[in-house]
Amino acid sequence: MARVVVDVMLKPEILDPQGRAVQGALGRLGLTGVSDVRQGKQFVIDIEGDLEGDRLALMHTLAEELLSNPVIEDYSMTVLEDAQ
């Protein structure tokens, strides 16, 4: 059994209105010096069996094309093998 964590973030040059809103709120609530906030998505995926070969490749493709939108987002993917 494997656990895959996919983090999806808007590309740096794309406007992130959510991040901006959070940045504003953090400042109003007294946290000084916040220079940037970006808000992304995180997917935690539990998969039975080993994630290798074709399935791993497919997982990568899906992370890029389904879980993220390559036109505006970047993704990063980590496979944790030791998930219970």
Next chain:
Amino acid sequence: MARVVVDVMLKPEILDPQGRAVQGALGRLGLTGVSDVRQGKQFVIDIEGDLEGDRLALMHTLAEELLSNPVIEDYSMTVLEDAQ
């Protein structure tokens, strides 16, 4: 300068319709054996200066009370000091 990463996930007992939809889509696109998907949020926060003492405590409070809603969500927070 510090970078703080806050991951926010729905508590396990709360229904996650987005995760369910992703699970269905992964299966339809040929990824077998997906037993669970949860979708959460990730905040990447860049802060000027060192994050210590009161400011660190405030950041923790805000992660718990602003960035997540303790009624339905859990959060985890990591401080990366070496951000450029």
Next chain:
Amino acid sequence: MNPRVGVVTFPGSLDDRDAARAVRIAGGEPVALWHGDDDLRSVDAVVLPGGFSYGDYLRCGAIARFAPVMHSIVEGAKSGLPVLGICNGFQILCESHLLPGALTRNDSLHFICRDQRLRIEDTTSMWTSDYEPGDEIVIPLKNGEGGFVADEKTLDMLEGEGRVIARYLELNPNGSRRDIAGIRNERGNVVGLMPHPEHAVEALVGPTTDGLAFFTSVLNSLVGAA
């Protein structure tokens, strides 16, 4: 003198004009309240209207909760000020912990706008006293994050204490636990409701006028108390 009902405008509030109109049609005097001002202008009751306060970024209602006006409203509510949160207002009330639970993404994952049938379950609150228990009404529902959730214990408590004020009939549009459309606090002065009674006060522009009684309820409660 007509009771004064404050309607709060946050950046991104959308149904504030409509809520004020509903107050006026019900016979009250609407008073505009500004998010950045903690002065409640001696209003007798407050409506937190629908919309997308702060764009609904982060979580619906999460940022609005910290607005200066909310400090005063939370304090007022604790000492009995009637407060009605509609849609985004309901979300703000939950985020402010004036009401238990939270509102999550619709299970369909779509924003949904429909004429929704509800059953009024509780008429002891200040905002539902003009209804009869079991009344069925149809008012608009429009939200993207309207699924009411809370842990089982809280849900049982709400049911046990009769604090579910309205329930969805025919179709649960957003996956709300136990078909809950609205709840109240213990005292009955604070009510949160996902559908929009303020859009059902004029036959011409709403599906019914079934929503008007929310507003007449509070006006009558206030007059009765005075």
Next chain:
Amino acid sequence: MTDTVERAATTPEQEQPYAELGLKPDEYQRIRDILGRRPTSSELAMYSVMWSEHCSYKSSKGHLKQFGDKKPDTDALLVGIGENAGVVDIGDGWAVTFKVESHNHPSYVEPYQGAATGVGGIVRDILSMGARPLAVMDPLRFGPLDAPDTRRVLPGIVAGVGGYGNCLGLPNIGGEVVFDESYAGNPLVNALCVGAMRHEDIHLASAKGVGNLVVLYGARTGGDGIGGVSVLASETFSEGGPTKRPSVQVGDPFMEKLLIEATLEVLHAGLVEGIQDLGGAGISCATSELASNGEGGMHVWLDRVLLRDPSLSPEEILMSESQERMCAIVTPANLDAFLVLCAKWDVEAVVIGEVTDSGRLTVDWHGERIVDVPPRTVAHEGPVYERPFHRPTWQDALQADVPDTLARPETPAELRATLLTMVAAPNLASKSWVTSQYDRYVLGNTVLAQPEDAGMIRIDEETGRGVAISTDCNGRFAKLDPYNGAKLALAESYRNVAASGAVPLAVTNCLNFGSPEDPEVMWQFAQATTGLADGCLELGIPVTGGNVSFYNQTGTTAILPTPVVGVLGVIDDVERRTPIAWGPDGELIYLLGDTRDEFAGSEWAHHVHGHLGGLPPVVDLGRERLLGEILVAGSRDGMLTAAHDVSDGGVGQVLVEMALRSGVGARCWVPDGIDPFVLLFGESAGRAVVVVPRSEELRFTEMCAARGLPAQRIGVVDSGLGPDAGFAAGTQVLELSNLFTMTLDELRVAHERTLPDVLQG
């Protein structure tokens, strides 16, 4: 190194990438002639975006002129074509502005954001006239419903339209969802906005008053949409490799909401001399248009522009299409008050320039002059092309391929089965899967919204004065005959507005076509614009504005010519609106107009036979006008309970929609002399089905007879047909005497399941 005017003068031979920016060699040469030197890279950026097809209308201008030349005599037009949006007088001191625009190509690349920013853009156009935006509509067109591409783009586009409009607090009161093979790979996303203001609040985009300040306010400028105008809109779309800067723009409807409130406050406080939205071509467009419309000169300090991305070059800042920005001309005395109101709404604002009488638009970047041009040459004196056009070689063959030999249903059972098939056809099925994702209630003034014939909003709560709008186009008709197809689109839209009880007043349009460099497409365009201009003259309603979208094609195959027409009407009291749901038992159902055997381009030929050929239905605008007058008089004098225009799908579709909307059955029949199939499915223009209370029957039929409009009784509302038809009492039934009966439940399932079955999950 910054390319300055000084440098440009001393390095005349430096090569410049004008071709990559979409400029032709002769256009580049013209720029050199205008300036008397080579342009700087910033000037080149400016000219290239402003002279793109999207901004300069270089291929269409010559044809669009007809809308002005053939303008009917009218007092209603307060501001005509050429401004951000036209303005019409609706009486009682109210003015209304409305316009439709396309966002086709961006919505294919990124459906959600493309559609969302399309809504955002048109809303700012309306706002920039000084009006409060009041409602939106979204005419959409896709490839076949079950095409994989449609399943990718449709949900995203719908979510984007809804996501932006809902968050902005504008009710969505109508639109279209049309499926056709030709839109596969090239969906059409048109967005319409309507707003209202008092006459005295009308504002124009002009920089008047030397010494006045140019204030840029709203969102910060980022690297988005750079090249979007010139690359996406003026050259054929191709899935090229990634460019350095994203061509996709992300919208922030929350910022736009703040921008609306802040803008209306500064306008009402009298703090604004001129105002312009930033859309295509960003700062290049706003500064050159404001200057060109005003004193003629402007100086800009470009380094003062607030940036989201500090690495942007001056060329990129000039071209950036970052959303949610506006530009205002403010006197120095009013500046502080202006900034205070912006701050109230958390809107950033900065002075970036001033109005001059130099006759030049000059731009400095950190003290160096990077632009020095006559603004008119940028904004209004771009190239104009007389593109060659000719009637397509295939047009005659297409028109000769009449649908007369297509197999028609004959027996009652076949007719019944065909009706069930037709009400479930993607183009005729219920669109509530789409419209239920849109807020139609917000602002509390929506009187009619989908699935009514027209969207209607109340403008004045005191008097009940309001407006109704419909957008329509049958692209198949336009392909068979673009001239009459455009007239038919106009006729349908006009009829829809009249059916709601409003008096048609003005027209906007969005002309979606293939490549103007294809002479056959250009012929379609020329024919359609002429048809529309002639039609508006005949109907007596002026074109107030619109938009042209070219290059809608995949490979060399163009989309159906799609001149979307929006008609706006006024109603003095929205209480007397005419809905499509019929009233109580016993009311009489009448068909108005002439029914002919017309099936070319019909939904039946398309859906059942996949056939397109012949000549579209006859269009008689005199007749449309008469029908409109009767529909409006029927509403005004309380003679009509309901009305529904007859178009796609024919009378069968209309009866089903009216029955489903009211939840009550009816007994209908086929009048003598009409073939049942032709009645049920024919698409003759100039018709409507109306419902008349018995007490009004005589008065109504006499009015029709006196005016010469055929009115035939075809049914009666009846909720008690269940038992006779063999169903339980209370079952609602639509009966066609001597042919068949159907329960409303059966019809509802057929009508409502089509979209969800394909799109859900």
